[in-house]
Amino acid sequence: xxxxxxxxxxxxxxxxxxxxxxxxxxxxxxxxxxxxxxxxxxxxxxxxxxxxxxxxxxxxxxxxxxxxxxxxxxxxxxxxxxxxxxxxxxxxxxxxxxxxxxxxxxxxxxxxxxxxxxxxxxxxxxxxxxxxxxxxxxxxxxxxxxxxxxxxxxxxxxxxxxxxxxxxxxxxxxxxxxxxxxxxxxxxxxxxxxxxxxxxxxxxxxxxxxxxxxxxxxxxxxxxxxxxxxxxxxxxxxxxxxxxxxxxxxxxxxxxxxxxxxxxxxxxxxxxxxxxxxxxxxxxxxxxxxxxxxxxxxxxxxxxxxxxxxxxxxxxxxxxxxxxxxxxxxxxxxxxxxxxxxxxxxxxxxxxxxxxxxxxxxxx
Amino acid sequence: xxxxxxxxxxxxxxxxxxxxxxxxxxxxxxxxxxxxxxxxxxxxxxxxxxxxxxxxxxxxxxxxxxxxxxxxxxxxxxxxxxxxxxxxxxxxxxxxxxxxxxxxxxxxxxxxxxxxxxxxxxxxxxxxxxxxxxxxxxxxxxxxxxxxxxxxxxxxxxxxxxxxxxxx
Amino acid sequence: xxxxxxxxxxxxxxxxxxxxxxxxxxxxxxxxxxxxxxxxxxxxxxxxxxxxxxxxxxxxxxxxxxxxxxxxxxxxxxxxxxxxxxxxxxxxxxxxxxxxx
Numbered sequence: 001x002x003x004x005x006x007x008x009x010x011x012x013x014x015x016x017x018x019x020x021x022x023x024x025x026x027x028x029x030x031x032x033x034x035x036x037x038x039x040x041x042x043x044x045x046x047x048x049x050x051x052x053x054x055x056x057x058x059x060x061x062x063x064x065x066x067x068x069x070x071x072x073x074x075x076x077x078x079x080x081x082x083x084x085x086x087x088x089x090x091x092x093x094x095x096x097x098x099x100x101x102x103x104x105x106x107x108x109x110x111x112x113x114x115x116x117x118x119x120x121x122x123x124x125x126x127x128x129x130x131x132x133x134x135x136x137x138x139x140x141x142x143x144x145x146x147x148x149x150x151x152x153x154x155x156x157x158x159x160x161x162x163x164x165x166x167x168x169x170x171x172x173x174x175x176x177x178x179x180x181x182x183x184x185x186x187x188x189x190x191x192x193x194x195x196x197x198x199x200x201x202x203x204x205x206x207x208x209x210x211x212x213x214x215x216x217x218x219x220x221x222x223x224x225x226x227x228x229x230x231x232x233x234x235x236x237x238x239x240x241x242x243x244x245x246x247x248x249x250x251x252x253x254x255x256x257x258x259x260x261x262x263x264x265x266x267x268x269x270x271x272x273x274x275x276x277x278x279x280x281x282x283x284x285x286x287x288x289x290x291x292x293x294x295x296x297x298x299x300x301x302x303x304x305x306x307x308x309x310x311x312x313x314x315x316x317x318x319x320x321x322x323x324x325x326x327x328x329x330x331x332x333x334x335x336x337x338x339x340x341x342x343x344x345x346x347x348x349x350x351x352x353x354x355x356x357x358x359x360x361x362x363x364x
Numbered sequence: 365x366x367x368x369x370x371x372x373x374x375x376x377x378x379x380x381x382x383x384x385x386x387x388x389x390x391x392x393x394x395x396x397x398x399x400x401x402x403x404x405x406x407x408x409x410x411x412x413x414x415x416x417x418x419x420x421x422x423x424x425x426x427x428x429x430x431x432x433x434x435x436x437x438x439x440x441x442x443x444x445x446x447x448x449x450x451x452x453x454x455x456x457x458x459x460x461x462x463x464x465x466x467x468x469x470x471x472x473x474x475x476x477x478x479x480x481x482x483x484x485x486x487x488x489x490x491x492x493x494x495x496x497x498x499x500x501x502x503x504x505x506x507x508x509x510x511x512x513x514x515x516x517x518x519x520x521x522x523x524x525x526x527x528x529x530x531x532x
Numbered sequence: 533x534x535x536x537x538x539x540x541x542x543x544x545x546x547x548x549x550x551x552x553x554x555x556x557x558x559x560x561x562x563x564x565x566x567x568x569x570x571x572x573x574x575x576x577x578x579x580x581x582x583x584x585x586x587x588x589x590x591x592x593x594x595x596x597x598x599x600x601x602x603x604x605x606x607x608x609x610x611x612x613x614x615x616x617x618x619x620x621x622x623x624x625x626x627x628x629x630x631x632x633x
Contacts, residue, residue: 036614048442050402050403050444051402052404052405053405057404057443058405060503063502118596128586129586130588136592137591142535143541145564147535149571170467171538171539172535172538184368190366191399191442191446192444193370194444197370197483198480199521201484203368205368217577302402339402339420339422342422345422467539468537468539
């Protein structure tokens, strides 16, 4: 059995910042990540990030991943387990991890669940054909492995992910035939939309995909228009010759570990699905377990990083580590989150958080 | 409507364009950013304080056109690639645009390229005067493009012929 | 299908290796996911659904969805979207759930 003070599950922006913050307060940290490379979704993000200097605004996601990874590896107090999958969180803070077909038991005083979110699926005929891919999958193939997903893409969804992945496809030399968005307006940042419009990619709002077709793989898609009640309009069909249909229709927090650990959960559509009830320090109803990043509610990388700071600092402080400076840093991090969420695009998140933020729990 | 097309309308642009007098004096940044989002690297990047420091990170950028000299640093630092420099005083017949570009192939100075408007439609041609892509710009190239004056407020992108098949 | 030059990224690949896919010899780069090498070679169908035998390719590319299970060197149900390619690997489409030996 491996003992540690703080086990961080997930090495993306939230997990890396949490590990860093906790280690800097003197905690012994174990970072567990199931992927070959640290950085989570950051390693696929070629675009420059938003937010402010404190969240590395202006830097490309890939550069932020490298910075955070280097900082974490430089911390003597952090042990990193890679290609290691967390299997479950048990009583007394025991975490089971599988790595290369071996199962390990880890005893941790605190656990920070920063496992991110998963892509949502869309139901339409032939949505199981090879060629229908999640947006994250397209990014992985293109930006991590250097392989184009196809030649002509239909992008479903004009949220930030749909718009950003469209731009990345263009950069990879792939044609994006159209973006369809079921809502009457574009959901993502308008500057992302403007970038792809001036590259010649049309955005059809109030449109969705009716069906995919092809022999053995996607050869085309039929899209159609929706009326004011979001009902498809028969006769408005358009046929598009594409070999890739990329689904960017939202993310859902990966809540399995938290359910399994017995944390109180709540279904909150504004946050993407079922999330853990938590206090303002991101501690769940199990006082050993904290949550940060998209696993706490689907948002942005900038807020994921700051949530990681909050959880890492709070977890360390709860163990008696850290001092007044740490308390101040925690307070500043919480202010950063408030600032990031204060504008109109933060309204949905604020509404969601109001439903899951509570006072501190009872004992485990 | 911008929210459903992704393309700013003349009314949107009127909000951010400096007045005609200032435009005719020389290069100035046009910040085509119309949405309140948490983002402020433009203000941090400007060495002259021409983009006023943000009181709230969700504020839209405010440009002091008198302080701006059109250097283009904000252009390559904007995560949304939403800023362009327009120099109406470039020559008698042409304006000089500075725009961000993140595609391959990069055009060569002297090349004549297709000029695209905000909807990606070809509206004419432009001559590439200079391509700046130093390490400090972290792979966002700054393209200096000369276009006929009547295209200066329309052209926001280029199409480069891919003869070497570089992008493939 | 492989990106030779990218405006932002540089791809560090391992050495070029050969492997077989249903008996056919293919090439890829050591250490990349098997699914990436197959995709680069134009192979999009990785498995078939158990009930109706519908073709399946990858979907999530991150090892989470079970759409890409193939038999590799005799071991069934390998997630080829995360399994790394090695020289001489024997990759086969499997029928149904494969056979555990």
